[in-house]
Amino acid sequence: xxxxxxxxxxxxxxxxxxxxxxxxxxxxxxxxxxxxxxxxxxxxxxxxxxxxxxxxxxxxxxxxxxxxxxxxx
Numbered sequence: 001x002x003x004x005x006x007x008x009x010x011x012x013x014x015x016x017x018x019x020x021x022x023x024x025x026x027x028x029x030x031x032x033x034x035x036x037x038x039x040x041x042x043x044x045x046x047x048x049x050x051x052x053x054x055x056x057x058x059x060x061x062x063x064x065x066x067x068x069x070x071x072x073x
Contacts, residue, residue, distance in 0.1 A: 017070070020066065020069070023066060027062050027063065028059055028063055030059075031055055031056065031058060031062065032059065034055050035051075035052040035053075035055040035056050036052070038051035038052045038055055039051075039052050
């Protein structure tokens with residue numbers, strides 16, 4: 001019976017880790033698309049670049065937060 005409990009614990013950890021990786025990938029992808037769209041959204045070039053950089057930085061912070069929630073350094 002211990003082998004079943006051990007298997008279930010390992011399986012749940014594996015699925016949880018994969019789900020967290022999937023969520024992080026989706027978030028990074030969405031922020032990347034938003035940054036690309038921001039390049040064409042504004043009329044002035046400096047606003048476009050500033051918005052794209054800000055969105056990339058926000059995506060980095062969200063990715064960092066997800067990593068901290070997973071227990072990574």
